[in-house]
Amino acid sequence: MSYQLTIEPLGETIEVEEGQRVLDACLRAGIWLPYACHHGLCGTCKVQVLDGELEHTADASSFALMDIERSEGKCLACASVLLSDCVIEADIDPEPDAENHAVRDFTARVSRIEVLTPTIKAIFLEAPGGLAFQAGQYLNVDVPGFGDARAFSLASNPRHCHELELNVRHVAGGIATTYLCEQLRVGDAVRCSGPFGRFFIRHSAPEPLLFLAGGSGLSSPKSMILELLERGDERAVMLVYGARCRSELYYAELFETLAAHHAHFTYVPVLSEPATDDAWTGEIGWVHEVAARLFNGRFDGHKAYLCGPPAMIEACVRTLMQGRLFERDIYMEKFLTAADAAQGLARSPLFRRL
Amino acid sequence: MAQPKLSLKEKYQLMTRGLDWETTYQPMDKVFPYDKYEGIKIKNWDKWEDPFRLTMEAYWKYQAEKERKLYAILDSFSQNNGQLNLSDARYMTAIKLWLQGITPLEYYAHRGFAHVGRQFRGAGARVACQMQALDELRHAQTQMHAFSHYNKHFGGFHQANHLRDRAWYLSIPKSFFEDAMGAGPFEFVTSISFAFEYVLTNLLFMPFVSGAAYNGDIATTTFGFSAQSDESRHMTLGIEVVKFVLEQHEDNVPIMQRYIDKWFWRGYRLLALVGTMMDYMLPRKVMSWAEAWGIYWEENGFALFNDLSRYGIRMPKYHEVATKEKMHITHQAWSVFYTACPATGFHTWLPQPYEMDWLSDKYGETFDRFYRPRFELFGQMEKAGNRFFTNRLPLVCQTCQVPDFFTEVDNPMKQSVRHYQWKGMKFNFCSDGCKDIFVNEPEKFCQAYIPPQQIYQGNAGGARTLPEYAAWLRCPMGSEAGDYYSSDDYQNWLKWHGGKDTTPSTAAA
Numbered sequence: 001m002s003y004q005l006t007i008e009p010l011g012e013t014i015e016v017e018e019g020q021r022v023l024d025a026c027l028r029a030g031i032w033l034p035y036a037c038h039h040g041l042c043g044t045c046k047v048q049v050l051d052g053e054l055e056h057t058a059d060a061s062s063f064a065l066m067d068i069e070r071s072e073g074k075c076l077a078c079a080s081v082l083l084s085d086c087v088i089e090a091d092i093d094p095e096p097d098a099e100n101h102a103v104r105d106f107t108a109r110v111s112r113i114e115v116l117t118p119t120i121k122a123i124f125l126e127a128p129g130g131l132a133f134q135a136g137q138y139l140n141v142d143v144p145g146f147g148d149a150r151a152f153s154l155a156s157n158p159r160h161c162h163e164l165e166l167n168v169r170h171v172a173g174g175i176a177t178t179y180l181c182e183q184l185r186v187g188d189a190v191r192c193s194g195p196f197g198r199f200f201i202r203h204s205a206p207e208p209l210l211f212l213a214g215g216s217g218l219s220s221p222k223s224m225i226l227e228l229l230e231r232g233d234e235r236a237v238m239l240v241y242g243a244r245c246r247s248e249l250y251y252a253e254l255f256e257t258l259a260a261h262h263a264h265f266t267y268v269p270v271l272s273e274p275a276t277d278d279a280w281t282g283e284i285g286w287v288h289e290v291a292a293r294l295f296n297g298r299f300d301g302h303k304a305y306l307c308g309p310p311a312m313i314e315a316c317v318r319t320l321m322q323g324r325l326f327e328r329d330i331y332m333e334k335f336l337t338a339a340d341a342a343q344g345l346a347r348s349p350l351f352r353r354l
Numbered sequence: 355m356a357q358p359k360l361s362l363k364e365k366y367q368l369m370t371r372g373l374d375w376e377t378t379y380q381p382m383d384k385v386f387p388y389d390k391y392e393g394i395k396i397k398n399w400d401k402w403e404d405p406f407r408l409t410m411e412a413y414w415k416y417q418a419e420k421e422r423k424l425y426a427i428l429d430s431f432s433q434n435n436g437q438l439n440l441s442d443a444r445y446m447t448a449i450k451l452w453l454q455g456i457t458p459l460e461y462y463a464h465r466g467f468a469h470v471g472r473q474f475r476g477a478g479a480r481v482a483c484q485m486q487a488l489d490e491l492r493h494a495q496t497q498m499h500a501f502s503h504y505n506k507h508f509g510g511f512h513q514a515n516h517l518r519d520r521a522w523y524l525s526i527p528k529s530f531f532e533d534a535m536g537a538g539p540f541e542f543v544t545s546i547s548f549a550f551e552y553v554l555t556n557l558l559f560m561p562f563v564s565g566a567a568y569n570g571d572i573a574t575t576t577f578g579f580s581a582q583s584d585e586s587r588h589m590t591l592g593i594e595v596v597k598f599v600l601e602q603h604e605d606n607v608p609i610m611q612r613y614i615d616k617w618f619w620r621g622y623r624l625l626a627l628v629g630t631m632m633d634y635m636l637p638r639k640v641m642s643w644a645e646a647w648g649i650y651w652e653e654n655g656f657a658l659f660n661d662l663s664r665y666g667i668r669m670p671k672y673h674e675v676a677t678k679e680k681m682h683i684t685h686q687a688w689s690v691f692y693t694a695c696p697a698t699g700f701h702t703w704l705p706q707p708y709e710m711d712w713l714s715d716k717y718g719e720t721f722d723r724f725y726r727p728r729f730e731l732f733g734q735m736e737k738a739g740n741r742f743f744t745n746r747l748p749l750v751c752q753t754c755q756v757p758d759f760f761t762e763v764d765n766p767m768k769q770s771v772r773h774y775q776w777k778g779m780k781f782n783f784c785s786d787g788c789k790d791i792f793v794n795e796p797e798k799f800c801q802a803y804i805p806p807q808q809i810y811q812g813n814a815g816g817a818r819t820l821p822e823y824a825a826w827l828r829c830p831m832g833s834e835a836g837d838y839y840s841s842d843d844y845q846n847w848l849k850w851h852g853g854k855d856t857t858p859s860t861a862a863a
Binding site for chain 2: 008009011036037041042043044061062063064066067068069089091092093094317318321322324326348349350351354
């Protein structure tokens with residue numbers, strides 16, 4: 001038995017399991033609510049119940065949530081469970097640019113598979129009736145014999161959504177990526193759900209856009225840039241993309257062609273370890289270093305979109321922040337493998353999204 | 355399409371807009387004379403995000419209900435003679451020290467926040483500080499009320515204000531806050547809201563409130579709960595202040611780094627008193643100082659500074675010294691309190707056998723090699739009827755005002771003393787951290803009112819000896835000061851328990 005929970009002012013609706021705490025359900029669904037102690041003592045996660053019934057767990061402190069607040073329909077998200085479908089209002093910023101596409105479960109058919117690099121394949125899926133999504137969002141793909149669904153960012157232009165593109169890097173020994181890269185054939189059926197995620201372009205913000213991407217994290221920037229250029233956006237857009245060597249650099253021709261046709265789009269490929277026979281004359285180093293050099297170490301007045309492995313993201317966030325661009329102007333979707341999560345440093349409440 | 359809902363932030367902005375108008379009768383710099391001289395550059399106060407958007411009406415409602423609950427519990431505690439259920443009367447020393455040393459700080463915090471709540475030209479920061487000023491006044495008041503019941507039954511509680519003005523050891527917390535209040539508004543909020551209430555707050559509150567719960571002190575435990583929901587607002591203010599200032603201008607980064615270095619070290623030195631309470635004054639132990647430091651600083655603090663490093667802020671200077679010292683400082687402090695208790699407003703004692711074992715367990719060889727022998731020697735002297743008391747005033751650090759009982763980080767057999775010559779005067783410090791703070795602001799710290807010097811100069815009612823000084827403190831041995839086992843508190847405790855000594859035999863609650 002599960003309930004529907006709608007979170008205002010986002011207007012997002014998520015599933016909450018019976019007995020699951022509201023805060024946990026929101027955080028698991030990718031909806032960030034302010035919180036601190038996580039066990040009913042501090043009151044940081046207080047939300048207003050607009051509709052429906054919920055119940056507090058025993059650890060909800062009567063000091064953190066006063067009787068008058070209870071009678072006004074306030075609740076502590078970290079110490080409450082749903083008794084019916086509910087609508088809550090949380091203290092979070094609405095996103096005017098979010099399209100909030102409904103999540104669908106569907107079976108797609110593999111229409112094409114292309115080799116992008118020795119380790120990355122593009123898998124094209126045909127979804128019956130297409131799929132409405134926002135550039136930057138991801139799909140959950142069921143992998144037979146693999147417990148949890150795996151998330152892959154959509155690389156295709158959302159304006160052409162009958163064919164969905166996923167870029168999958170084969171992780172040696174990884175069950176899911178081995179299945180997708182080695183076993184999957186054209187014509188196979190794939191169970192998917194989506195779109196998910198809140199990584200999308202803030203079209204309403206006037207600032208020029210800087211995309212910093214690395215490894216197989218090119219999917220979202222590709223989708224976003226294709227859409228941006230197609231809708232005739234005139235703002236300056238730069239993509240700095242890092243790969244190890246020439247053979248791992250993919251979609252270079254696509255972005256070179258786009259840059260040639262759009263004066264306001266700049267493409268900067270960066271190799272960290274070019275092979276001797278790469279005859280590489282472009283940038284060498286790490287994405288964050290090249291970006292710092294191109295921007296003279298100053299990034300204020302931009303919007304930055306980051307996509308790539310955690311170490312790259314962290315290096316880029318540091319470079320951007322020391323170049324005076326802060327949390328409110330930096331957007332990202334983190335790609336976390338189980339190993340990344342296990343190694344992750346404990347985080348402080350200093351940052352909400354980064 | 356339906357009109358999208360306003361977020362709570364937007365609603366609050368609409369309600370409070372216009373509170374920070376540009377003045378016209380007088381220039382803004384004259385209306386807000388203090389928020390520029392520190393060199394902190396604010397380009398846009400609108401980027402301040404109110405961490406807690408609270409209206410005055412809601413604030414009164416919440417706090418009134420909290421106080422009703424707190425006072426109901428305090429009443430029932432006192433009507434049921436709750437003091438009889440304490441683990442042991444030795445526990446009272448922790449609460450005496452709190453009332454004498456920390457409660458006045460709550461009041462200082464009230465004054466400090468009321469001051470900066472007027473001085474920032476950004477309305478968001480002003481309102482947050484004004485709300486906190488009210489919280490702090492309530493905390494001072496409710497602490498006094500929570501402890502007032504003990505004044506009927508134990509010594510050491512009836513003259514906390516008098517002691518705050520006169521007692522040498524209380525210049526440690528007092529000088530900490532006077533330093534903060536004497537600083538610019540940005541340094542004040544960095545020191546109190548960030549360094550103290552955010553970085554170090556768990557080290558203060560956790561042992562205090564848990565310690566109270568472990569030792570049967572329901573009154574103080576309930577006060578702790580009623581304050582904790584305010585503390586989350588204060589901590590969030592601390593985070594917002596630091597983020598806001600760091601993001602406003604790159605020139606602010608080195609200034610904030612200096613504030614963080616300074617106030618980490620000052621806060622850490624102040625917490626030596628709290629660590630000593632955890633390890634020595636709580637008959638039932640919660641956790642050791644070394645364990646608390648490991649969790650709340652080495653884990654949580656490191657995570658915070660890893661995040662802060664994105665702004666170009668590094669770990670506070672001398673944090674590695676603090677971590678190395680965690681095995682030593684509480685034993686050193688208790689040795690001083692044990693021997694200096696005739697000139698204080700509380701009682702001290704030697705750790706009981708179960709406590710010696712607990713300390714050995716928590717501090718291993720460090721305790722067994724350096725401190726157990728000292729306490730055992732003190733024990734032999736007690737048995738021989740010759741309890742050791744210090745009869746001289748200690749050398750006190752010019753910055754933190756803690757008696758210099760600290761030792762060199764890598765040599766616990768050598769006292770750590772630093773000196774600095776400034777304008778023909780020699781100043782003494784307990785550590786490089788405290789010396790650096792002086793060197794950065796000599797004009798401020800050369801004025802510090804150092805108790806031993808002042809006593810010897812005749813500024814303690816003319817007292818020249820420790821007994822004369824104790825008389826000026828109005829702390830006679832037995833009722834107020836001296837050894838616990840010769841105290842009125844202990845005699846009364848035995849009487850109330852039919853002559854039975856209730857000293858626990860184990861550290862566990």
